[in-house]
Amino acid sequence: MKKIVFIGAGSMAEALMQGWIKQNVLTAQEIYITNRSDKERLQFLHETYGVNKVDDPAIYQQADVIILAMKPKDAIVAMRELKSKITAQSAVVSVLAGVSIETITHFLGDRPIARVMPNTSATIGMSASGIAFNDKVSATQRSMFLELLEAIGSVIEVNEDQLHAVTALSGSGPAYIYYLMEAFERVGTKVGLSKDTVRLLMTQTLAGSAEMLKQSTDEPDVLRKKVTSPGGTTEAGIQALEQHHFHEAIEACIKEAEARSRSLANG
Ligand SMILES: NC(=O)C1=CN([C@@H]2O[C@H](COP(=O)(O)OP(=O)(O)OC[C@H]3O[C@@H](n4cnc5c(N)ncnc54)[C@H](OP(=O)(O)O)[C@@H]3O)[C@@H](O)[C@H]2O)C=CC1
């Protein structure tokens, strides 16, 4: 039986614990949670998922894995508090955007550390996660981390610097897609459909297009051209996207997010 301790009990911690319990890779009894001050939140997670609240400091010393899941701005205070509570045996997994293995090592000591960038679709076993390790992570720990992440979606190993790009693309990615859906729903109702109908049509369209890209050997532009009849509706729509600088908007979005990840690294 493992002991996995979450330091921070917000959205990402909930997505991960929910995914792991649902996918049967961890039991609720193996998961411990703590946060800064919000006791109601801990009680809610305890009652909803059956996970344990950390009510005995000895738990930290017995932990196989400590998961850092606070906001990057709170990380230094949290790590300073944590340092005296944990032993050298515990591995640390950080889901924090930006914060480097070097910084974590500085505050928590030279130990096995993995940086993971999951996304909130972990909740339903559909995360796209990136992972980078330091050289203290053993083969067994590495397999355990990969197994945990594969249980909640797909995982790809990258070098640590590339995690900034992973964060900008797939870490933040669900928010871009929800933002797109907000726009479809707003405009869909303007052109005569109900919000529910737009939701139904466009969630299926997003899922179908993603699945086509996964299954097909065609590049996205080839699949796009198969939809686009000369002089037809798609052509008119794509022309409007081009006139409104679609590519520039996406480029700015990803570059700004990547740059923010880098600046979070500097505190
Ligand atoms: N949300 C997302 O989609 C993703 C988030 N991430 C990363 O996950 C991390 C958490 O994000 P998210 O879950 O959205 O954040 P939330 O704001 O939802 O949760 C943050 C949690 O950290 C706790 N916390 C703050 N300070 C401390 C401390 N000193 N000791 C212990 N716990 C503390 C808070 O406790 P309290 O409420 O009591 O203050 C709260 O439970 C971030 O670093 C983010 O970069 C990564 C991938 C995706």
Ligand SMILES: O=C(O)[C@@H]1CCC=N1
């Ligand atoms: O917005 C953020 O900073 C975090 C990291 C990726 C998703 N949410």
